[in-house]
Amino acid sequence: MIKEFRLPDLGEGLTESEILSWKVDVGDTVSLNQVIAEVETAKAVVELPSPFAGVIKELHEQPGSVVEVGKPIVSFEVPDDAGTAPSDPAGALPAGPGEHGVETQKREPNLVGYGAVVEGSGRPTRRPRNFAAPVVEPVQTRPVQTRPVETRPVESAPxxxxxxxxxxxxxxxxxxxxxxxxxxxxxxxxxxxxxxxxxxxxxxxxxxxxxxxxxHGAPAVSGTRQGERETRTPIKGVRKYTAAAMVQSAFTAPHATEFLTVDVTPSLELLARLKSRREFTGLKLTPLTLAAKAVLVALRRNPALNSHWDEEHQEIVTYNYVNLGIAAATPRGLTVPNIKDADTMPLPQLAQALTALAETARAGKTTPAELSGGTISITNIGVFGIDAGTPILNPGEAAILGLGAVRTLPWEWRGEVALRQVITLSLSFDHRLVDGEQGSRFLADVGAILAEPGMVLTMV
Incomplete structure (x- = not known):
């Protein structure tokens, strides 16, 4: 029996994915949940597990092809009595004979990090995540062509x-x-x-x-091949998703931005002391670590900044937890993975989570789940030497804090002018959800904690 596997929705209602590489070839025998391909969605690079146990009959798409959800990508030859993974009852593709007389499989609800359900187990089996982040280079895309499933000799690859x-x-x-x-x-x-x-x-x-x-007596061309005067890069993957999200955010939520410059010398002195303590051994401690903790403390006093405008239901949703997003610049573009329930973490655990988040993002292993569900974000523009900016809100969130570069500047201190470590904070917020007073109080609380970490004792 021939079964077609159609590209599933890999989470968050994504409509297309790019085939990065096949882990199998025509004629290979695969087992249930074996990784058969690596694909790039608009948010992450993920592994695609096999929904069948059988033999690869045909690969419908080539690496580099951008495929719409629901399109066939691979055909399997499976025993007549082989079971299939249960399909998503909501929005599933119709089962039955396909275009060429083969049976098509209903769309899986979500295969990211999970395989098909093993018959009798009642739950999906986990696979160890172990893939290297590919270096995705811009190329011209070709129209996606779906080849019919038919019996013919397989051409040998070069x-x-x-x-x-x-x-x-x-x-x-x-x-x-x-x-x-x-x-x-x-x-x-x-x-x-x-x-x-x-x-x-x-x-x-x-x-x-x-x-x-x-x-041949022709002039050499410096920099590019002769005749190449411009480079065109297809808009896809993370860049395409980020652009759409930023446009939606900028033209949906009325942004307001406030700035506060703070003497953070006491915070930097605290970081130096913490590095010598046993519970922080081996942990990376930076101004971002303390800024993240300051945001979590300030949210307890200013919950409006940890909320969401639900347009469909005409409700304001105030979260009683904090999934703290950290904007990360990666080779694939800007991503904002978040730390789940960051408000429950003591400082050593938060520092460890921040380090793991950054390493995972740089390696290209951030999953769609880690990119979803954020409630408030921080963007650390200071690492690029930038003092301040007007951050655009991560869609669905009420606020984002920009953390500027630490500068040594003349500053008023104890009635005199002294050289101090100074930072500028930039807070953008959704003015539908956050009034100017609420935003100002939140920013002042964050600044007060960074200016004098002991102030946190008066806030909890």
Whole structure:
């Protein structure tokens, strides 16, 4: 029996995903929940588990293809009595004969980090998450073509693309090399573990074009190949999602932004003392650590900033928990993963969670679940040497705090002018949910804690 597996909704109602790589090939025998592909959604790179145990009959899409949810991506040959994963009753695709007489599978409700339900278990089985973050390079996309399922000889792949022979690279980089008529085996890789990057390919092409141009009396082109005067990058993945979310936020929620400059010398002195304490051994302590704790304390006194405007139900939802979002710049673009129930964490646990969040984001392993459900966010623009800005709200949240760079400046201190460590805080909030007084009190509380950490004793 031939069964088609259609691309499922990988969470948060996403409408499309890009096939980054296949972990299987035609003719491979796979088991239930075995990882068969790595795909990139608008939020994260995730592994796709097999909903069937059987033999791979056909791969309908190639790496680099952007596929709409519900489109067939792979066909399996399974025994007639093989069970399938239960389908999502709400919004599932109709079961029955497909376009070419094959049985199509109903859409899975969510396969991110989980596999299909094993018959008789009543619950999905977890798989260990163990994948490396791919380096996704911008390339021109091609129209998605769905091939019919039919019996025909399978063409052998070129030797360059054979997994056992080809150099380490990503599908977009291999496509670029093919477009430039380059042999990837001749290109040295500068990425982790010898990974060949887009820059490696372009640099190799320039190096070999200039001697050829000189030999034929043609002028060498510096910087790009001759005739290339611009670079076009498809808008997809995280960049596409971020752009849509920021536009929606900016033109839906009326933003107001306030600024406060604070002497944080006492906070930095506290951080230096904490690093010598046993409970903080091995933990990364930065101004962001104390700022995050200050936000959590200030929210207890100013709950309006931890709320959500529910337009559909015409309600203001005030959260009694805090999922603290931290804006992270990653190679794939801006993401805002959040720390669940951060308000329940003591400072050492919060510091550990912040470090883990940053490492996971940089490695490209942030899951859609970690990107969803945030209630308030912090963006640490100070790491780029920026003093202040007007942050745009993460959609669905009432406030975001911008943390500026720590500067050594002349400052009034105890009636005199002294050099002090100073920082500027930028608070943007949804003026539908937060009045100016509420926003000002919250920002003043955060500033007071950072200016004198002992003030927290008067607030809890």
């Amino acid at each position: 030797a360059e693309s054979a997994p056992a022979d080809r150099p380490r690279s990503t599908p977009p980089v291999r496509k670029l090399a093919k477009d430039l008529s380059l042999d990837l085996t001749q290109v040295p890789g500068s990425g982790p573990g010898g990974l060949i990057t887009r820059e490696d390919v372009l640099g190799f092409a320039r190096h070999h074009e200039e001697p050829a141009a000189a030999q």
